[in-house]
Amino acid sequence: xxxxxxxxxxxxxxxxxxxxxxxxxxxxxxxxxxxxxxxxxxxxxxxxxxxxxxxxxxxxxxxxxxxxxxxxxxxxxxxxxxxxxxxxxxxxxxxxxxxxxxxxxxxxxxxxxxxxxxxxxxxxxxxxxxxxxxxxxxxxxxxxxxxxxxxxxxxxxxxxxxxxxxxxxxxxxxxxxxxxxxxxxxxxxxxxxxxxxxxxxxxxxxxxxxxxxxxxxxxxxxxxxxxxxxxxxxxxxxxxxxxxxxxxxxxxxxxxxxxxxxxxxxxxxxxxxxxxxxxxxxxxxxxx
Numbered sequence: 001x002x003x004x005x006x007x008x009x010x011x012x013x014x015x016x017x018x019x020x021x022x023x024x025x026x027x028x029x030x031x032x033x034x035x036x037x038x039x040x041x042x043x044x045x046x047x048x049x050x051x052x053x054x055x056x057x058x059x060x061x062x063x064x065x066x067x068x069x070x071x072x073x074x075x076x077x078x079x080x081x082x083x084x085x086x087x088x089x090x091x092x093x094x095x096x097x098x099x100x101x102x103x104x105x106x107x108x109x110x111x112x113x114x115x116x117x118x119x120x121x122x123x124x125x126x127x128x129x130x131x132x133x134x135x136x137x138x139x140x141x142x143x144x145x146x147x148x149x150x151x152x153x154x155x156x157x158x159x160x161x162x163x164x165x166x167x168x169x170x171x172x173x174x175x176x177x178x179x180x181x182x183x184x185x186x187x188x189x190x191x192x193x194x195x196x197x198x199x200x201x202x203x204x205x206x207x208x209x210x211x212x213x214x215x216x217x218x219x220x221x222x223x224x225x226x227x228x229x230x231x232x233x234x235x236x237x238x239x240x241x242x243x244x245x246x247x248x249x250x251x252x253x254x255x256x257x258x259x260x261x262x263x264x265x266x267x268x269x270x271x272x273x274x275x276x277x278x279x280x281x282x283x284x285x286x287x288x
Contacts, residue, residue, distance in 0.1 A: 022141035077107035
């Protein structure tokens with residue numbers, strides 16, 4: 001049986017390994033270790049709960065423990081079998097998975113620890129977000145072969161001002177750098193991603209940094225009714241994208257229906273796609 005201390009130790013191991021070297025095999029191992037113990041906990045200590053999805057074409061479930069229900073889980077992407085997930089994580093490292101396997105494995109590894117953390121402490125919003133940031137940061141650093149920085153030095157009024165950002169990847173001199181904001185959900189402060197991109201554009205020139213936003217989902221659970229909705233603001237996104245700054249790509253682990261429609265209708269302005277496609281376009285993301 002998983003206890004709170006064991007979960008916290010595994011979570012802390014992920015943070016330490018990533019901060020020591022985002023590209024390292026140690027970081028990848030710590031991530032999959034945490035995902036595996038979370039999946040085992042969900043399987044043995046928790047009950048699966050059916051939910052009513054109000055998101056067209058999607059089915060959601062969740063997990064419950066001691067009266068606490070965790071966030072929604074998209075049935076199409078989540079895999080219960082921890083042995084399969086551990087194996088697929090290793091196979092992914094040598095390029096031996098198809099697109100569907102990558103999508104399910106990435107979604108499961110990203111979500112399982114968040115579910116476990118919530119079931120021990122429903123009010124802990126920070127730890128799931130930090131874990132998700134660690135996972136995405138590691139995957140980008142490993143794929144690009146570049147150690148990220150977490151702040152930018154901007155010229156302001158004749159001096160340098162440091163601004164904290166999620167991730168910045170400095171690529172080769174003839175390629176654009178990458179600005180990588182990472183959010184579990186964009187409902188709170190998402191304008192910050194576009195604002196930071198605007199600052200980088202103003203300080204270093206448009207195109208010096210490619211904006212690449214990664215988000216998990218936009219689902220919201222009404223625990224009383226057992227209903228799942230997607231909260232989206234497509235008009236705001238179009239305004240940010242056209243009047244504030246431009247994100248070259250926006251990736252989702254669970255792409256909201258309305259944001260997919262946004263790309264279908266305004267593809268020349270905003271490019272939103274499933275996260276797993278990043279691994280088929282690593283060179284274009286880096287401007288290669």
